[in-house]
Amino acid sequence: MEWIERAPAKINLALDVLYKRDDYYHELEMVMASVDLADHLTFTPLEEDEIRIYTNKVFLPVDTRNHVYQAVKLLKDRCGIKKGIKIEIDKKIPVAAGLGGGSTDAAAALRALNKIWDLQLSVEELIAIGNQVGSDVPYSIVGGTAFVSGRGEIVRKLRPMPSCWVILAKPRLSVSTKTIFRLLAVEELQHKPTSRIVAQAIEEGDYERMCQNVGNALEQVTFNKHPELRKLKDRMEKYGLDGVTMSGSGPTIIGFSRNTSRIKRVYNSLRGFCEEVYMVRLLNEE
Numbered sequence: 286m287e288w289i290e291r292a293p294a295k296i297n298l299a300l301d302v303l304y305k306r307d308d309y310y311h312e313l314e315m316v317m318a319s320v321d322l323a324d325h326l327t328f329t330p331l332e333e334d335e336i337r338i339y340t341n342k343v344f345l346p347v348d349t350r351n352h353v354y355q356a357v358k359l360l361k362d363r364c365g366i367k368k369g370i371k372i373e374i375d376k377k378i379p380v381a382a383g384l385g386g387g388s389t390d391a392a393a394a395l396r397a398l399n400k401i402w403d404l405q406l407s408v409e410e411l412i413a414i415g416n417q418v419g420s421d422v423p424y425s426i427v428g429g430t431a432f433v434s435g436r437g438e439i440v441r442k443l444r445p446m447p448s449c450w451v452i453l454a455k456p457r458l459s460v461s462t463k464t465i466f467r468l469l470a471v472e473e474l475q476h477k478p479t480s481r482i483v484a485q486a487i488e489e490g491d492y493e494r495m496c497q498n499v500g501n502a503l504e505q506v507t508f509n510k511h512p513e514l515r516k517l518k519d520r521m522e523k524y525g526l527d528g529v530t531m532s533g534s535g536p537t538i539i540g541f542s543r544n545t546s547r548i549k550r551v552y553n554s555l556r557g558f559c560e561e562v563y564m565v566r567l568l569n570e571e
């Protein structure tokens with residue numbers, strides 16, 4: 286028996302950093318949504334008690350460093366599972382891009398194995414396991430449009446985002462989330478928090494207000510390190526998108542439009558000088 290689970294990429298419409306915590310993580314408020322750029326995980330049960338991972342991206346680790354491996358190991362230990370599993374990860378989401386690829390793969394593995402092994406764990410129980418793998422995994426277990434806070438483990442579902450096109454522009458550079466948070470001096474942030482306004486706009490189905498308030502506190506740090514990203518964002522703003530911001534710790538810059546011919550023009554223009562460009566829809570929209 287084979288089981289296939291889809292693992293969609295996430296975007297951060299808003300990301301505010303409230304303060305640095307005593308555990309060295311940061312207290313965040315974010316608005317996140319899932320888009321239809323996705324990895325696919327294929328699960329095949331094994332008789333031997335082993336976790337075997339394969340992926341089409343040769344540079345990705347398939348051992349204990351893979352987020353999927355970590356999630357499966359925690360799940361097996363928690364539930365006393367002695368069976369094995371083979372997992373083939375077909376990666377489509379760019380790696381280290383601010384699109385949550387590793388986290389969504391880990392969440393997909395937890396969701397799928399909860400069914401395959403008939404563990405009957407609740408979403409809260411899966412979130413508690415996912416939180417040990419990474420801060421973005423709890424959101425990825427739930428998916429869709431959500432207000433996310435704490436370290437990332439408090440997930441409140443929002444109404445589906447107003448329907449629109451999303452452009453994802455990923456230049457040829459990878460960003461380490463850990464490095465960006467290390468370089469962040471919260472007291473020097475000039476960013477005005479907007480997550481609550483964006484969440485409210487979504488609840489009211491107000492597309493324009495949502496777009497006007499997208500923003501990301503980490504831009505200040507990531508743009509300082511990679512000034513070409515500021516230029517990319519400026520260029521996307523000039524193309525007449527309704528809202529432009531960075532996703533996660535970067536480097537992917539995202540933009541919104543409801544106008545299909547405009548988004549196609551933006552897509553074609555960006556492809557000239559940006560390594561990877563995607564024109565995507567939201568996974569669940571109003």
Ligand SMILES: C[C@@](CO)(OP(=O)(O)O)[C@H](O)COP(=O)(O)OP(=O)(O)OC[C@H]1O[C@@H](n2ccc(N)nc2=O)[C@H](O)[C@@H]1O
Nearest residue numbers: 309310311383384385419420421436462463466533534535
């Ligand atoms: C910034 C965000 C926004 O969605 O996304 P990405 O850029 O990774 O996509 C996430 O919060 C990233 O989540 P995730 O990538 O799972 O982070 P983790 O592995 O838990 O942490 C990586 C590093 O980021 C820092 N970190 C992460 C989350 C948080 N609330 N405070 C932090 O300071 C910590 O230094 C940690 O060592």
Ligand SMILES: Nc1ncnc2c1ncn2[C@@H]1O[C@H](COP(=O)(O)OP(=O)(O)O)[C@@H](O)[C@H]1O
Nearest residue numbers: 350351352380381382383384385386387388390
């Ligand atoms: N299944 C996985 N998919 C992608 N990256 C993974 C995976 N497992 C571990 N990683 C590691 O996680 C790091 C962050 O990758 P990723 O999750 O794509 O970043 P981001 O959250 O910024 O989009 C990379 O250095 C990568 O080697």
